Amino acid sequence: MLQRLFKFKGGVKPATNKAPSVQAPIRIAPIPPRLVVPLHQSIGGQPTPLVEVGDRVLKGQRIGAADKWVSAAVHAPTSGTVIAVEERVAAHPSGLPTLSVVIETDGQDAWIERHSFDHASLEPERVREILRDSGVVGLGGAVFPSHVKLTPAASVPMDELVINGAECEPFMTCDDLLMRERAEGIVRGVAIFRDLLRPKRVLIGIEDNKPEAVAAMQAAVEALGENFEVVAVPTRYPAGGAKQLIRVLTGKEVPASKRSPEMGVQCFNVATAYSAWRAIAFGEPVISRIVTLTGNVEQPGNWEILLGTPMQEVIALAGPKADTNRFVMGGPMMGFDLPDLSAPVVKATNCIIAGSPALFPPPAPEMPCIRCGACALACPHELQPFELYWFSRSRNFGKAQEYNLFDCIECGCCSYVCPSHIPLVQYFRFAKSEIWSRERDKNMADAAKARFEFRNERDEREKAEKAERLAKAAAAKAAEKKPAPAETPPAPAEAPAPQTVDAEAAKKAAIAAAMERARLQREAAQPKNTDGLTIAQRKEIAEIEKRRAPLQAQQQTTPNADAAQTQNSQKDQQ
Template identity: 75%
Template sequence: MLQRLFGFKGGVKPQTHKAPSVQEPIAQAPLPARLYVPLHQSIGGAPTPRVEAGEDVLKGQLIGGADGWVSAAVHAPTSGRVVAIVDHVAAHPSGLPTLSVVIEPDGRDEWIARTPLDHRSLPPERVRELLRDAGVVGLGGAAFPSHAKLTAARSVPMEDLVINGAECEPYMTCDDMLMRERAEEIVRGIAIFRDLLGARRVLIGIEDNKPEAVAAMQAAVCGLAEDYEVVAVPTRYPAGGAKQLIRVLTGKEVPASKRSTELAVQCFNVATVYTAYRALAHGEPVVSRIVTLTGNVERPRNWEVRLGTPLGDLVALGRPKADTSRYLMGGPMMGFALPSLEAPVVKATNCIIAAAPTTFPASPPEMPCIRCGACAEVCPHELQPFELYWFARARNFGKTQEYYLFDCIECGCCSYVCPSHIPLVQYFRFAKSEIWAREREKNAADAAKARFELRNAREEREKAEKAERLARTAAARPAEKKPAPASAETVAGQPAAVPVDAAPAAPAVDAEAVKKATIVAAMERARAQREAAQPRNTEQLSREQQQEIAAIEARRARVAGDPPGTRTTRPGSAPPPAETGDS
């Protein structure tokens, strides 16, 4: 039975430029002199280092442990020695550094002890943990930890597992070549994901400009259950977007506010299920990936490259032409210009394009928007990019959210057709980053305010408790020292009768009196401590020293207000000298 296909609104048909890089099979890239393995290579928390400088490691050894559930581990791409754990430039348009483990290969490429596992003999939760610890993430470009997507909604039984082999970006062919050469292992990885999700059927979507990949995948599923179907979808960018492919194959539209599992469907890239199979069936964590090297090079090809390989070493394999001016990571629609070839290959590196002024000419100057509406016609999410542009440019970020800014997948269709050459996607990214920054600032301010209020409340509580203790102490002291006053009403000198059930009145407490009583009590304690202090080393004093001490004591007595002759001499001190006219 042929699968019914649905359409999606918008999209464009740029030149594909895929043929040059599929002329040769996938090749193994050689080991570089040093590997710079970033610890943060996926969406979510940054893994924590599990090795130290000077430590020897084996291929596949854990060097970065997952930080939380939405995170993925990182492993050594080869055997060698950790020479440093330092900040190194990242494969990111900002060019900012990220914490990386620097490994010097020993040339042996020696694996850790690998233990193959049968996922059917393990609980599903344990399988997800193993995938997380193997570093399996989405290799289509998003790099979202795959184990976090392998839980079906509790209230909605899973119906469709969509496998994304569309690869709609121009120039990119890494998934195409993977399906041609390793289709059987991809299908085995699909079976693992299907068992974890409990999906009723599997739909493998491949653009119809990849007939060899379609044939290879059809041969791999031949003989399996009828609910495995390889579907050739029309070539139209961005048909490889997860939501667009789900729409084409199932007719379901996934809103921005919902997960696809709530609509009983989930989507994974073909390279992702392949690495999941290798992780479980062969005990091999993700230490390499297939990268398309194409563009203005003499030898375009797909290479299996170890993570952490400097991009300069990879680019050299393609022999760039003399007029190459820059390099792009990803496709020309959603990729970005690399800040430096010192940046390493990471899990999200699916394509490197060498650009020249002839193949990628500089963008013309930005012109004013003429509100032609061409951007709205090609938007696959039916947004109004020209309105988003005006509000983003005016920094009216509240309005951008009213026009569903965060539904934008930054596919670049609007920028591609804009006659005014406005980089619309850059404005949308700017607006999103500003909104996120303001939300972070607001959350930090709210947290600081909450801490400040808790601190004030604690101080007020402590002050109240202290005042209450002082009041009880001051009220208790007079009751201990003074007898109870006689009743004013007496009969023949006898106390007046008091009703048996009458409760004694609580003494009224004056705050000022309590304060004064506290001060007086403190002064009395200080006086007693001074009187009890035993002077030392006073036995061998000379007559002059004794007279000086006596004079000091006399002055202290006058200052303290003691009547003459009533101040006692400290034990062990000399008696005061007889008063003379000089004193």
Template identity: 70%
Template sequence: MLQKLFKFKGGIKPAYNKQQSVTEPIAQAPLPTRLVIPLHQSIGGTPRPVVAVGDHVLKGQLIGEADGWISAAVHASTSGTVVAVGPRIVPHPSGLPIDCVVIAPDGEDRWIDHQPLDYKSMEPEAVREYLQQSGVVGLGGAVFPSHAKLTPSQTVPMAELVINGAECEPWITCDDLLMRERADEIVAGIGLFRDLLQPQKVLIGIEDNKPEAIAAMTAAVKAAGETHEVIAVPTLYPAGGAKQLIRVLTGKEVPAAKRSTDLGVQCFNVATAWAAWRAVAHGEPVISRIVTLTGNTERPRNWEVRIGTPIDELLKLAGPRADTDGVIMGGPMMGFLIPAPDVPVIKATNCLIAHSPTLFPPKPPEMPCIRCGECARACPHELQPFELYWWSRAKNFGKAQEYNLFDCIECGCCSYVCPAHIPLVQYFRFAKSEIWAREKDRKMAEGAKERFEFKQFRDEREKAEKAEKLARAAAAQAARKAAEAAPAASSKGGAAPAAPPADDPEATRKATIAAALERARAQRAAVQPKNTETVSPEQAREIAAIDALRIQAGLQAEPEAPAMAALEPHARKDA
């Protein structure tokens, strides 16, 4: 039974220019003079270097350890000596340096000891961890760690496993040649993914402009005795986008706020399945990939290239023409000009296009938007690019987000059809980067606020602990004094004061005050009044007033008879 196909909204049909690079089989690129291997080559954390300058490494040896679950390990692409570990310029639109491991090859290309993995006898979690340690990521361009995508949903059963062989971007043919020449290994890798996810069915989508690849994959599926469905999908850019291909093959639309696994679907590129099978069946981590060399060249072709190979050395294999003035990594729709000619090949490098003014003439100058709506009609995500353009240009990023800015996949369809030649995608990238930068600043400010508030809380806590400690010490001292005064009170016929409970702060405070008053009385009782016989009437009255106040406050007992007798003459004289 034929698989029913669905349509996604929008899309375009640009000039594909794929025939130039499919006339020859995949070739092995020679060993470069040096390898610059970035530690951060996938979505997620930056792997930690586990080698140092001067270390000798073997082909396939771990040089960057995965940092967290959403991360993937990095390995040496050949044997040689580590000559540097530090920042280098890498192929990224920002042109910013990141930490890399630079290896001087020894020419021997010696492998580590590597063995096939009997994954069927292992727990699924152990297999996923092995793929993470092998550095397997999405080789279709997204470079998301594959082991994380191979974790099925706990609540939604897996209905469809979609294998992406569409390769819709113009000029790129690496997946096409891979399917033609290594279809059996791709099908074996699909079987690995099937065993880990347990879907109800497997759908392999390939655009109908690749008949040789469709035939090769169909034959490989049949030879392996599998029930996977190889489906030719209409050639329409960007049918190779994950959400678009899922829509075409299953009819399911993945909302922006959800993942495809929430709908029981998962999607992988054919090159990812091939790399995963090489890791399991041969013990080979991801140290190379297929790269299309095309564009303004004499000999366009697909090459298997070691990760870390300088692009300027690699491009010489294709014979760039004299008027080549740059290199585009990726396709002309979503790719970018590399910031320097010697940046290395990374896991995301699927195509290198030699750029020239003849092949890619400068765009006409940008003109005002005429609100024609062509961009909205071409958008495969049903956005309103003209609204996003206005708000992004006005730097009103809040309104841009209200129009679902982050749903944009930057496919370039809107820029391609715009009659005013507005580089819409560039505006959207600018708005996204500004929002990300502001969000980063906000998080840093919130972190600083939290640290300040915690410092205040810690200071207050330390003050309270210190006060409590002092109170306990005072209570203990009061109890000790009361215990010492108990024998004296007993000898005078008085009752000893009871010690307060240790866990009653109010009783402790009262006991402390009572002990202080008792000490004051004892001290005053020990001191007999002096010179009271010769005091003047005014002094006698002053003494009597002070003693009355003390008696009223409870700080002094009633005056004894000798003292009263000493003051009595003055009292009679005043009367």
């Protein structure tokens, strides 16, 4: 089988360090006494909790429902009792808390009733719903809900489906082991994706430093009689970036401004395909994942770990050595320091590396940029990182965007090669978040301006209507005073009266509707105040509201004072 491969520019070749963690097969981690399952584990909406404290949950029971289309459900990883639904520290560099369901496990591991589906006999829409409700998201680390990506573009035919088994990050071997041991499941999952997207070709890309995985996948494809092409791609970080792998396998370059289906190609991780197959064929939602535990540990390897297992229990499985000074979640190129080991394993946790000063030495002091251009040569998106660095540093964000800051995928190649040891990626993250926050501020200001203009317009309109009404009333009075010149039938004189009443009622209704619209707009424009509050804060607000209710009822009797108050408070806000 000859497959023409394309090249992406840039990239780096760090030592892969994969050997230690592929010696042992995937081991099943024990059920911990407590699981902390964050509800928000994917890109998109925040799933709403479906359980309360004291509820008994079964393994695979949905505990968080997707709140919108770009969102994915969350499930109980084992059976037990919900002992808390509260904010717990998240597996995130910030160490901030996130709403989580805490389950005391009962050790029975009792499954909920499972239904298997034959996806071929279902409507595609229904298959996507099942995937969403099974919590299937991108397990390569991006955790984007998969069902959203399984809709082909209306105008562009789907040419290629790319399956990502490249796993280019050093140290990480969870996909490698999954492909070696569960290739058949992966291929069956890929077939589901294929049936939904109907691409002309299916290409499975695996870096050529994983010959066992390539062989296993090829064997599985042949055994199942599929026509998928398993392709070994050159080992070069970040070959496993979706855009880089698409480029290598298809020659297509997906720019930041486009989504890949618009170019007739879509990409999924191998572990995602596997979990999709489990969800469809066995009714098993995503409740565990393969995690590589490696680095400065006694027993590097891969474990299948229940989501929600606290990190310290996971790490204990591998036995960190005495000089371990940090734990990195993700790979060494794009991962981050775990701020708190009580944070749980989530769908994005593909690898945990125990770091030591010898393994990850502290960086040399940062020197000035000498414009050597090594970063530009290493950038897989062919950006000019040193220019972006100057612009980010000087807060010249307009220029940074002109130089395509948002095409940066933060792969870290530029920082890796920089002879001045400049943390370039951090500068770019800073610039991006500054731009986002400025845009948010601007949108809010625009919304406020629109509200203000709308109110002015309404005031003007009401004034005009009032004037018109007064004029009409005056005219009517004048007409009444005038004696009728002849005996006219009374009907026409009376007839206009109900009409004016009707018109006024309609006007009032229109005004009420406009006010309602304005109120809704206000609410829509200002979700920030009450959004993202902690449970404690919400409770406090509820109590305050309760106290305020009788006072507000009193104020209803003096509407003018109330109106004046609200006006004042509005001024204060401004």
